[in-house]
Amino acid sequence: MGNALEFYDFTTYAYFAVQIGHTFFSNHSPGVGLLLSLATFGAGFALRPLGAILIGRFSDSIGRRPAMLFSFALMGVAIFGLALTPSYRAIGPLAPILVVMWRMCQGFALGGEVGPTTAFLVESAPANRRGLYGAWQGGSQNIAAMAGGLVGVSLTTLAGPAALESWGWRAAFLLGALILPFGLLLRRNLPETLRHSEARRRVGDSLLRHKRVLFLGLGLVASATISTYIFGFMTTYAITTLHMPAGVSLGATVVNGALGLCGGLLGGWLSDRYGRRVLMLAPRVVFLIAIWPAFTLMVRNHDAVSLLGCTGFMSFFSALSTASVLVSITESLSGEVRGLGMGAVYATAVAVFGGTTQPIIQLLIQTTHDPLSPAWYMIGATVIGLIASIFVRETAPARIAAP
Numbered sequence: 001m002g003n004a005l006e007f008y009d010f011t012t013y014a015y016f017a018v019q020i021g022h023t024f025f026s027n028h029s030p031g032v033g034l035l036l037s038l039a040t041f042g043a044g045f046a047l048r049p050l051g052a053i054l055i056g057r058f059s060d061s062i063g064r065r066p067a068m069l070f071s072f073a074l075m076g077v078a079i080f081g082l083a084l085t086p087s088y089r090a091i092g093p094l095a096p097i098l099v100v101m102w103r104m105c106q107g108f109a110l111g112g113e114v115g116p117t118t119a120f121l122v123e124s125a126p127a128n129r130r131g132l133y134g135a136w137q138g139g140s141q142n143i144a145a146m147a148g149g150l151v152g153v154s155l156t157t158l159a160g161p162a163a164l165e166s167w168g169w170r171a172a173f174l175l176g177a178l179i180l181p182f183g184l185l186l187r188r189n190l191p192e193t194l195r196h197s198e199a200r201r202r203v204g205d206s207l208l209r210h211k212r213v214l215f216l217g218l219g220l221v222a223s224a225t226i227s228t229y230i231f232g233f234m235t236t237y238a239i240t241t242l243h244m245p246a247g248v249s250l251g252a253t254v255v256n257g258a259l260g261l262c263g264g265l266l267g268g269w270l271s272d273r274y275g276r277r278v279l280m281l282a283p284r285v286v287f288l289i290a291i292w293p294a295f296t297l298m299v300r301n302h303d304a305v306s307l308l309g310c311t312g313f314m315s316f317f318s319a320l321s322t323a324s325v326l327v328s329i330t331e332s333l334s335g336e337v338r339g340l341g342m343g344a345v346y347a348t349a350v351a352v353f354g355g356t357t358q359p360i361i362q363l364l365i366q367t368t369h370d371p372l373s374p375a376w377y378m379i380g381a382t383v384i385g386l387i388a389s390i391f392v393r394e395t396a397p398a399r400i401a402a403p
Helices: 002-015 017-024 030-043 048-061 064-083 094-124 127-159 161-177 180-188 203-209 211-240 246-274 276-301 304-320 322-332 335-368 373-390 397-401
Strands: none
Touching (some): 002 064, 002 094, 002 127, 002 161, 002 180, 017 030, 017 094, 017 161, 017 211, 030 094, 030 335, 048 064, 048 094, 048 335, 064 094, 064 161, 064 180, 094 127, 094 322, 094 335, 127 161, 127 211, 127 246, 127 322, 127 397, 203 211, 203 335, 211 304, 211 322, 246 276, 246 304, 246 322, 246 397, 276 304, 276 322, 322 335
């Protein structure tokens, strides 16, 4: 629940990128304002690797629980700051400067979130249930996407597009911030899973010993994160490229989140039975085959059924592989570098590829006038993930013990 709240605060920005662009970049044309808004979204990724290193190392030396409490509290401060920043019309150039600062603070907090939480899930799970437990890392992110979409649809329906533009997007952020005390209470009562004997081992030697895992993990997470942030971009894509209403566009995030949650948990459960590698490979092949036809159908029809059906189908098959990727990397790392290694791989891949995905796609659409630009970008990323999956070693206890 804490992880879902952190990702809700971070990813909700993508759903309201158009409205945020109008609020903080109103001195530019709509196209340039949207690009600047998406670039500010990307700025949130700049400090993710630093957060992963510092908070991840903290979790490997002091404990998972204090690291998770710190990242959660820091995210709370940043989300309040972003939601309460005055518009460009009110304070001029200081407004976008403050927004970038709060986004970078969010990025630092979220960079330090994934490593400790994934380590905690895997370390607290029975050996034959690590895939299912670890699936809640991606599952909680899908809950965040679903919640953000539901809030957006509700605000659009009840308040209308004009209110969404002026104050609705701020209300969406503040709704998440109101749950912060509950999240802090939950995390305060978690058991500690780090063994102190592991915390005393040498970090440098352990990282070198796991260099193959870290390299392949970077390719796997980069592939997955590009797809994830293209799905996050679908609200903006549907409004600006497909010219669909905001309510329908935000509805796509609800469907994506729901089917992504189902696919992620199912994939984690199946990976405990049949192995991590098969769940990395098989769903990705189906996903790869479906990308181009799905985007072609959406562009051709411009209707809600095509948007919701195609993005939902792709989200489900993409999520089937997520748990296997994250759990496989975490299982392959020893305890003294699990939070640092997992966090650094995830944050670096997301910072380099996730943070740049949405601005690059929007720029490609505007320069090439090809509405299928997201499809080509997603196909290239999926091929990289497939290649990395081939070289990954099996880590599922059931499959290792089978011979």
